[in-house]
Amino acid sequence: MSEKVRVRFAPSPTGPLHIGGVRTALYNYLFAKKHGGTFILRVEDTDQNRYVEGAEAYIAEALDWLRLTPDESPAQGGDYGPYRQSERKSQYAKYAHELVEKGHAYYAFDTSEELTKMRTDQEALGHHSAKYDRRTRSLMRNSLTLSAEESKALIEKNENVIIRLKMPENEVVTFTDIVREDVSFNTDELDDKVILKNDGMPTYHLANIVDDHLMEITHVIRGEEWLSSTAHHVLMYRFFGWQEPKFTHLPLILKPSGKGKLSKRDGAKFGFPVFPLEWQQEEETYAGFREQGYDPKALLNFLVLLGWNPGNDEEVMTKDRMVEMFSLDKIVKSGARFDIDKAKWFNQTYIHKQNVEELLPIAKKVLADNDVSVDDTFLTKYVTLMQERITLYPDFYTEGTFFFHAPAEYDAKQAKKRYTAELDAHFEAIKSIITDGNNEAATLTDNVKSYLNENELKMGVYLPLLRIMMCGSLTGPDLFEIIALLGIEESNQRIDKALVAFKEL
RNA sequence: GGCCCGUUCGUCUAGGGGUUAGGACGCCAGGUUUUCAUCCUGGUAGCACGGGUUCGAAUCCCGUACGGGCUACCA
Incomplete structure (x- = not known):
């Protein structure tokens, strides 16, 4: 490419940025970075009737959250401004x-x-x-x-x-x-x-064409809804005697099922967000990926593959890798249905890949939002334990509530299946092991297991029961890690409490 | 209705004359895990249809069907 690449993302501030718009912005961004070009944000606010207060700020905030930072924009200016059409x-x-x-x-x-x-x-x-x-x-x-x-x-x-x-x-x-x-x-x-x-x-x-010309836009990358009017645009370039940019029309993002393109209300209908950030308008709240606990990097990775592929089997890619691999001719022609399960999978994969240190502040905030405050030592251990069990960030609380609140009820079916009052004496013994043993999960594991073995007790009875005592149900991370993190006093209290409760089941 | 664009597993996609039609998500099964999840292994499932062209079409051509977009002093 001989000329310097200049592309623009040109949304209209008539509401929140739709997920399809985010993808358009992403492709523009990737193309610009790939060719060492310039990524421009231009606000197309020529329709005063449809102008919505806050929409432009929303767009800027969404791009910022996704780290799709424009090189030129209304906020930061540039040599081709102003970047708001009303000001032009x-x-x-x-x-x-x-x-x-x-x-x-x-x-x-x-x-x-x-x-x-x-x-x-x-x-x-x-x-x-x-x-x-x-x-x-x-x-x-x-x-x-x-x-x-x-x-x-x-x-x-x-x-x-x-x-x-x-x-x-x-x-x-x-x-x-x-x-x-x-x-x-x-x-x-x-x-x-x-x-x-x-x-x-x-x-x-x-x-559009005046600004694209004045701003020296080299490539127009926009949604397919513009394909039909492109002939008009091309004609205008020719009438003016201007060089036309190269056009790329992106396939639309469709509803997960049924007919038509993904729309504003599909979020509520299908139970997932269609906007990057939460948006409120006229008493209505539209869910946002950010608020639901998606990682912006994961969202971008999911989105980049909705209508494009790198030409090989790579799926999980950093943004640098996307830039490296991106090319317009790999864009798919047909519309893509939005599949939230895949978005969740990307999010989970990203959480697994992150360093515990990166997750710490996120988990801390999730817990704080649920009125839980913990010290850093606890937090580090907790996040290490929970990292691979989490799909969306709020799971940092929902998947581990028993760490912060002793179970209010127990899985009666599973407890009844194993518990009898004759077991009490052995649970008292386990309590003393917990009390005597040092607080390491590994030591606890050894000590409890050898006690069970020495007394010829079944692990399949005692261990699940102990878990129900701690968690309320047969779920969660390693039992002894839980006990170690809960601490001697709390663990023993839970055993005492459960021993009473189990007799009532 | 008209114009334009499209159609490979349920979904995202690779493949563009000769492939056992490949990968990923989902789902199912098995393994690991005292549990759940993770992880590992395996399985499930697809070229819209009809005509051509060709020794041979998922692949090229035509038609049909279906889907999508546009058809505003909206973007």
């Missing part, structure tokens, strides 16, 4: 006018009522979803149908004045998409898209 408003009109002058665009004055009427009229004639195009524009009020004087007067009145792109007649527009290769559209099928709105703001189509 004054620039767009002149480009729209340039297109009018060149005969590639025209003014239109139709009210929304007139537009609706045209569509229903066309519908009556048997034309479904009629467009404002080469066929219908002659029926409407615009600078192509009105006299120059009439148009001028209407433009000066400035009511319902917009600029539309004029689609050429019967031309085949072909562009190359890196994923899909050649894609063609006939201009007769394309509508005259509005490029400058009545409020003076550009629509996406104009703003």
